[in-house]
Amino acid sequence: MENIIEVKQLMKSFSNKTALRNVSFNVKKGETFGFLGPSGSGKTTTIKILTSQLLHTAGNVNVFSKPLSKKKNASMMKRIGILTDNSGLYDRLSIYDNLLLFCKLYGVSKKRIGQVLEQVNLENDQNTVVKELSKGMKQRVTLARAIIHKPDLLFLDEPTSALDPVNTKHIHEGLRQLNKEGTTIFLTTHDMTEAEELCDRVAFLHNGEIQALDTPQNLRLHYADSGITVLLKDKRTISVEKDETGAEQIYQFMKNGELLSIHSNEPTLGDIFVKLTGRVLS
Numbered sequence: 001m002e003n004i005i006e007v008k009q010l011m012k013s014f015s016n017k018t019a020l021r022n023v024s025f026n027v028k029k030g031e032t033f034g035f036l037g038p039s040g041s042g043k044t045t046t047i048k049i050l051t052s053q054l055l056h057t058a059g060n061v062n063v064f065s066k067p068l069s070k071k072k073n074a075s076m077m078k079r080i081g082i083l084t085d086n087s088g089l090y091d092r093l094s095i096y097d098n099l100l101l102f103c104k105l106y107g108v109s110k111k112r113i114g115q116v117l118e119q120v121n122l123e124n125d126q127n128t129v130v131k132e133l134s135k136g137m138k139q140r141v142t143l144a145r146a147i148i149h150k151p152d153l154l155f156l157d158e159p160t161s162a163l164d165p166v167n168t169k170h171i172h173e174g175l176r177q178l179n180k181e182g183t184t185i186f187l188t189t190h191d192m193t194e195a196e197e198l199c200d201r202v203a204f205l206h207n208g209e210i211q212a213l214d215t216p217q218n219l220r221l222h223y224a225d226s227g228i229t230v231l232l233k234d235k236r237t238i239s240v241e242k243d244e245t246g247a248e249q250i251y252q253f254m255k256n257g258e259l260l261s262i263h264s265n266e267p268t269l270g271d272i273f274v275k276l277t278g279r280v281l282s
């Protein structure tokens, strides 16, 4: 399948710090790719490089099969949507007027405003001035702005960090729909449940390098321990090995009518994150 992003041996140094040492990965057309890592691991730096906001120190980076150049490529930027901390919204304008500006910038019909406001659950707030919005509402307007031109490639840096569970669910549905319609998504998040729900593949970044990259399912299998947890009717929980002895134990529990349920000890993405990075999730 065609790669939308190709990154080979990417390195980024700031004056006193190397943020990215040797990062290589591809993002395939149509997938939702999760870029996960602890605070300070270089996720935002990577997004800034991929969106031409920052120059890399070494390595090769192709977006839409073209190498990134020092000068922003206008036609490429039109195919990209970006949501980062820096909202880029005009505080004194209403939500509607902010989005109208972006419609004009991208040559998009203003009919699209209603559609994106519905997608981010703000259809009743379009006349509110941006400076009066809560953090979560502002994040949703920023997302509406990022998707107003139906980008081919969408970069999302912590898209639901300020949202309550209801709005998070709504945004997830919107992102799934956008992805179904053909938008490739590059997502950073601290929320491992979000990564499990949305991402086709995830990469774990730590110490400036990718420590693991695969589908959530393959990662769970790879990092699974060899045990099986058996829950008995008298509420006892017993761990057995996946071998002949374990099979015999389970057989006996079943034969005696003691067995309630059996679970494979698969780790969550959160468990894998902790294992790979040594950091505890907040």
Ligand SMILES: Nc1ncnc2c1ncn2[C@@H]1O[C@H](COP(=O)(O)OP(=O)(O)OP(=O)(O)O)[C@@H](O)[C@H]1O
Pocket (backbone or CB within 6 Å): 014, 015, 016, 017, 018, 019, 037, 038, 039, 040, 041, 042, 043, 044, 045, 046
């Ligand atoms: N302009 C800069 N000058 C110097 N160092 C920087 C600069 N931008 C980022 N860094 C450093 O690069 C490293 C990676 O930062 P980055 O913001 O990419 O991390 P992150 O993974 O996005 O973190 P978070 O999850 O907290 O947003 C950090 O150590 C940070 O201090």
